[in-house]
Amino acid sequence: MKSYSEWFMCPIAGEWRDGSSDRVLSVENPYTNKELVKIKMATTSDVNKAYEEAERVQKKWAQTSPYEKEKILRKAADLLEERREQIVDLIINEAGGSRIKANMEVSGSINLVKEAASYPFQMETRIFPSIVPGKTNMVIKEPVGVVSIITPWNFPFSLSMRSVAPALATGNGVVIKPSLDTPITGGLLLAKIFEDAGLPAGLISVIVASSQDIGNSFITNSVPKIVSFTGSTEVGRKIAQVAGENLKKVSLELGGNNAFIVLDDANIENAAKAAVFGKFLHQGQICMAINRIIVDKAVYNEFVEKFVHKVSNLKVGDPENQETVIGPLINQKQVETVKGLLEKGIEEGAKVALEGKIVGNVVTPFVLTDVKNNMSIAQSEIFGPIALIIPVQDEDEAVRIANDSQYGLSGAVFSRSTKRALNVAKQIKTGMIHINDQTVNNEPMVPFGGEKDSGIGRHGGEWSVEEFTTVKWISLQEKERAFPFGASN
Template identity: 50%
Template sequence: MSKFQDLNKQYIDGEWRDGTGKTIYKDTNPFNEETLAEFKMASVEDISEAYQSAKQAQKAWSETNPFERSTIMENAVRIMNERREELVELLVLESGSSHLKANVEIDFCIAITREAASFPLRMDGTMVPSLVPGKENRVYRKPLGAVGVIGPFNFPMYLAMRSVAPALAVGNGVVLKPDEKTAMSGGTILGKIFEEAGVPKGVLNVVVADMGEIEDSFVEHPIPRMISFTGSTGVGRHIGELCGRNIKKSVLELGGNNALIVLKDADIQRAVNAAAFGKYMHNGQICMSLNRIIVHRNVYDEFVKRFVDKAESIKVGDPRDKDTLIGPLINRAAIDRLLGQIEEARQQGAETVLEGKVDGNVMSPVILTGTNEVATAKNEMFGPVVTLIPIDSEEEAIRVANDTPYGLSGSVHTRSVEKGVEIAKQMETGMVHVNDQSVNDEPLVAFGGEKDSGLGRFGGEWSLEEFTTLQWISTQNKPREYPF
């Protein structure tokens, strides 16, 4: 049995214990399907207890000296730095991450937690002039109270930490529910990190639950004032509806159908290198991954040849091998879904220029050529499958890039930076990268999407804004004359 056995518990009110739900879940390695741990899943009652704990502990936590809260966040940074190898190994074994991707993920976790360590010292108030003589208007920034965080399986540690660290830093209580497929790397390991860092008992809780058993109770519970969700657009839409009905704030980071535009004046090899990273990093299982590559017809044939050569050079296989760059998809269902989409695209006229092989849960790169209408271009693949689309003008490139309900990330390659910026401005997406690829995240920059790719922004001052609320307090310092 794995050495990660001690992470297979619920973390509720400062105690590590089994859940009281009906389900036992086997957490497996997606490469060889070895069982890493077994979880006794949380029940609706466990979730309620976790939220009660977060609510009860939150007030004292929010009143803790801000320098002390900041120090605790810095402690978490230190722990992640000291235990990097252990965290990398956990990501490799549980999520199928390559060593490269796992290390990038730890870097992201450290960066956002270090930024969050500044938040306790930025919870200031402002004085605002008043229309009323003798009145002072004060606006105070305050924590929301309790926050629910729902994480995904693909970048499990970081996409949980991106919400948990800022939410804790500003003084909220937090209940984290990771995807069960990465229950340890996206959930209980964060509980361990912050417990050791000094977060008081009850402030952070981690529950691993079966959605069939708990249904909507995690979102609909009356205590959390906000739900932060990262995942599919379909689930995000449902969560947004629940939050609206229950008057809760929601931050939703959802799916993407991200495009890289290669203009006729682009540096082709530079664009190829960017496209390979933006598509095949973590096997394409990233919301920001490239799904479509839109190439001017003047350079299309050259791009296709070089891109196929590049994709064929990428090492595929066991992620425990440090040279492997493409490891397993999260499970067999993901493979079957991709194979179905590829076959549908072929029936719609797409042509295969690189045929990927499937070995267990590992799929080698697949490259198709087609139009924006084939299945692999219309739908988010979330795997190592990409569609190349030829176009004849910049205007057509922009139109094709925008012809999707999604708008998360994108990129443009051109030798003219200013032209790239002007095209980026016309792309209906929350983030665009000129002469780079679509997979970028930084702790000080606004991260988020447009259209069906979500609501809200993460990073820097935007995270500070999302995880807090404002209160107006006025003082009437001189007697006020009223009209009656």
């Protein structure tokens, strides 16, 4: 059996050590339920020390040459590639990701870090004219200071990296609070890689803690100026409320109920292939995953037949297996949530076109047809391997149903007419939408984020730079200014 014992300590305020709590976290493999490692958790005292040290170290880091920052980030990217197999193994065993998903997560993280390596050179000073004679206006971009980063369990490594790398690149310190399901890939592993790349000790801390021990201190501490959270809308609302009371900026990437629209002129074979990937990657445990497949009645039966056939051939089981597509859900609580949504959907009238089964934490794919958009399962973020197929009369109804959701994160439209698909895409109230592709897309240089209850803010490229910086206006009066009073001696 592989050993993960090296991950029993956390980097807190510049040193790897135990947390101060009496509570001990058991990190388990979601497929085998075997314990990987025990971690002694942190307390509010550890949170405060982490922020104090990050604030101290950040002052010097902010003044570090952009070339040195770039060098460290590029070294981190190189280490990610060198340690790919170790990272893949951890994603499989801690997060239950398939080998396919784990490699995608590592590759995505490498691209994120490489993109972030350019951010130190985007901390520009801009010059503006003045209406006052002899004055020059300068606007300088500065790091905010220290960033709180709270990350989820589904794509723990890349979703942590998405905030950590840009925050560091723009001159900030970071304190990470990973999910208790994935503390290694969501925090400890990142900290180790950046440390080995040459990042100053104390600039990153990782807090593995229960809310019973730290309450809201991770957010309310006076040091961090931004809270970057990825997770459920329900928790995001609470974080935004606490942050707002403390006048902190929030960056929230929340839930999704993503629509995949198949118009009557679509290439059905291509649409079915894309839908299988976009729905079942990582068992559907992705905020961008397809939640509702909306199909024109003219091609509905053809699509259902092709889709069900492809889904029925997906390999289910041990994520260690190279061929496995469907592995375990993260824990039993998630299994029960998905099971409850499934049972409610069938009770409300959805038909079972493909019946799966539940064994331990593994849920094999279910396909439900003749789904109505007002069913509770269609209005919920499923986060599991249940596909919903909704028939519609025409393009107008497809648009209406796609928009009939509290969420607006991602989406997709299939049509042989680019003009027609683009017209539909523009009508969908969502932060991202893809034509003749599926909903799970993420590139480091374009804006990633949602509308409505799917969040606030954007990640990626220049938008990441904006998220983790602030601006300061400095004016320089180079000629003596005449004032309307106060001139007499």
